[in-house]
Amino acid sequence: MRALEQSCHSAGVTVRTGTLVTELESASGILTGVRISSGTLACSAVVLATGGVSYRKTGTTGDGIRWAGELGHTIVPLRPALAPLIIEPPLPPAWRGIAIRDGRLNATVHGRLLASWNGDILFTHEGLSGPAALELSRPVAAAIERDPVQLDFDFFPHREFAELDTDVTELLRGTPGKMLANSLHAWLPNRMVNDLLRSAGLQPDVRCHSLTRDARRRLTTFLKSWRIGRVSHVPLDRGEVSAGGVSLREVDPQTMRSRKIRRLYLCGELLDIAGPVGGYNLQAAFSTGYTAGMAAASDWHRESSGRAGC
Numbered sequence: 001m002r003a004l005e006q007s008c009h010s011a012g013v014t015v016r017t018g019t020l021v022t023e024l025e026s027a028s029g030i031l032t033g034v035r036i037s038s039g040t041l042a043c044s045a046v047v048l049a050t051g052g053v054s055y056r057k058t059g060t061t062g063d064g065i066r067w068a069g070e071l072g073h074t075i076v077p078l079r080p081a082l083a084p085l086i087i088e089p090p091l092p093p094a095w096r097g098i099a100i101r102d103g104r105l106n107a108t109v110h111g112r113l114l115a116s117w118n119g120d121i122l123f124t125h126e127g128l129s130g131p132a133a134l135e136l137s138r139p140v141a142a143a144i145e146r147d148p149v150q151l152d153f154d155f156f157p158h159r160e161f162a163e164l165d166t167d168v169t170e171l172l173r174g175t176p177g178k179m180l181a182n183s184l185h186a187w188l189p190n191r192m193v194n195d196l197l198r199s200a201g202l203q204p205d206v207r208c209h210s211l212t213r214d215a216r217r218r219l220t221t222f223l224k225s226w227r228i229g230r231v232s233h234v235p236l237d238r239g240e241v242s243a244g245g246v247s248l249r250e251v252d253p254q255t256m257r258s259r260k261i262r263r264l265y266l267c268g269e270l271l272d273i274a275g276p277v278g279g280y281n282l283q284a285a286f287s288t289g290y291t292a293g294m295a296a297a298s299d300w301h302r303e304s305s306g307r308a309g310c
């Protein structure tokens with residue numbers, strides 16, 4: 001950081017940290033300045049990089065999106081993305097912090113599949129997080145504005161029902177005198193297994209040899225499609241990113257120049273970009289930020305050399 005500050009300083013760049021920008025100033029479709037508490041900074045170019053509207057405690061309150069809208073840009077409605085899912089009825093508090101690996105989370109609306117994602121889930125104090133839940137948050141957030149959304153979980157997405165039923169049968173045969181809950185400890189999180197079996201209508205303490213065929217199939221059905229609950233809310237402010245923002249159609253992708261206002265460049269999460277889990281959002285911010293910075297510098301350089309030549 002110090003090396004960066006030094007190289008900026010030697011290039012004649014002033015870095016102002018802890019400085020709130022309150023407004024952008026423009027005249028006749030050209031950006032002219034940036035207002036801060038001590039006055040207005042006249043600008044030859046402004047790269048707007050104020051982020052989205054999620055995780056506001058990092059300072060991202062959506063200012064840049066609002067300013068872009070006031071300057072005439074179209075704002076695609078803001079929605080949560082990569083956000084936790086709040087579940088109704090509430091899940092048992094004892095499940096908090098438990099992760100289930102490599103399952104498949106399905107979101108359904110009136111029994112029809114809305115979206116599905118393979119990966120881990122993590123139980124939080126209000127619902128679900130983890131990669132699979134975060135990935136589903138965007139379509140779920142849009143759908144719950146109109147319809148109830150149910151969540152199901154498949155513990156073994158790579159086993160068909162018949163294959164898994166055979167596995168269950170072998171497990172039960174291999175541990176005939178054990179209680180069902182104890183036999184399943186290798187398959188399900190220990191802290192959840194009793195609750196899960198009861199929710200499937202099975203007694204945790206039944207001996208494996210005495211499980212009926214119907215009960216075994218009920219167990220297999222449960223393992224393939226556990227009904228977790230209904231999504232009551234997807235909190236925008238707790239998402240890793242926000243979907244929506246400045247319409248991409250109004251930004252030149254080669255330079256990140258605004259197509260509405262001269263000397264304005266837009267980058268990062270304030271744009272209508274929301275990528276999946278895996279570093280794509282950071283990459284989008286870095287790439288668009290780099291492109292915007294290079295274009296702003298080169299436009300400024302061209303304009304100032306043009307003036308010098310006049």
Ligand SMILES: Cc1cc2nc3c(=O)[nH]c(=O)nc-3n(C[C@H](O)[C@H](O)[C@H](O)COP(=O)(O)OP(=O)(O)OC[C@H]3O[C@@H](n4cnc5c(N)ncnc54)[C@H](O)[C@@H]3O)c2cc1C
Nearest residue numbers: 020021050051055058059063240268269279280281282285
């Ligand atoms: C908890 C969390 C985990 C994440 N994990 C990942 C991940 O694993 N992979 C991934 O790809 N993405 C992840 N993201 C998303 C990623 O961090 C963002 O997409 C990215 O940082 C967006 O970059 P940005 O520069 O557009 O905005 P930001 O990084 O949000 O930066 C915007 C900056 O502008 C400042 N600002 C805003 N308004 C003003 C104003 N009026 N005046 C002055 N300054 C202002 C803010 O304080 C902030 O410093 C995560 C986000 C969070 C919150």
